[in-house]
Amino acid sequence: MERLNPVDAARQFVATYFPTCAGAILAGSTLRGEATETSDLDVVVFDSNLMNAYRESLIAFEWPIEVFVHNFSSYKEYFKSDCKRARPSLPRMVSEGLILIxxxxxxxxKREAQTLLKHGPEEWTQEDIQLKRYFITDVLDDFIGNRDRAEDLFIANALAELVSEFVLRTNRKWVGTSKWLLRSIRQFDENWTNEFVAVFDTFYRTGEKEQVVHFVEKTLEPYGGRLFEGFALGKSEQ
Incomplete structure (x- = not known):
């Protein structure tokens, strides 16, 4: 027997578990046509009687389901905190989701979420950019000088995340984690992303670092390049 389609399963889930809720939205990969065998249903529920927001994972109607339950105040707090960290998880789910109830x-x-997403994250200050240039330079130097292959893998991962975040935030674009980070940079600049993937893929396959180093330096160049000498944090003026 085939399981219910995502929309029908989500509707039945909400009707069974949240029969008195004021609203519900289905979001996630099943709506975008990107579902895999391990995809779950992301359901956002709004219940005016709820005291505190919570998140729960469960299996119902033969689907793994992640439910995000809010009242009409808590979602605003989550919108704000998500936007402050430039990772708009809840606004994105609400904006892209299908209204069930x-x-x-x-x-x-939904319009509130769409407005937030369109506005973009808070602009980085020059101090923010300086700080991130310094962190990237520090990790890049570790990457160049390290000779332990196992450590190289973790350093490369850190470098990839820092450089991706740098490109997105200096252009006032949202960031993400895991696959959402790749999707974010791809949406912003597909050519840059293709080069990014190619140079890191070469490193992971062969251990050759030169392409990664050149790519990172080229990315930093419009902002002043590497930063080490003269950088100070928390130093008070005498």
Whole structure:
């Protein structure tokens, strides 16, 4: 027997577990046509009687389901905190999601999420950029000088994340984690992303570092390049 399609399963899940909720939205890869065998359903529920927001994972109607439960105050706090860290998980789910139940507020909340996403994250200051240039330089030097292959893998991972974040945030674009980080840089600049993937893939396959080093230095160049000498943090003026 085949399991229910994602929308029907989500509707039944909400009707069974949250019968008195004021609104519900289905989000995630199943809606975007990107589902895999291990994909779950992401369901955002709005319940005006709820005291505190929470998140829960469970299996229902033969689907793994992650449910994010909010009242009409808590979601605003999560919108704000997500945007502050430049990783708009909840706004993105709400913006892209399919309304399952609506008491009249869901369209307004979706527009609120869409406005936040369109505005982009807070602009980095020059101090932010200097700090990130220094961190990237530090990790890049570790990468160049290290001779332990196992350590190289972890250093390369850190370097890839820092450089991706740098490109996105200096251009006031949202960041993400895991696959969402790749999707974010690809959406911003596909050519840069293709080069990014190619140079790191070469390193992971062959251990050759030169292409990665050149790519990172080229990315930093418009902002002043590497930064080490003269950088200070927390130093008070005498």
């Amino acid at each position: 609506d008491n009249g507020k869901m369209e307004g909340i």
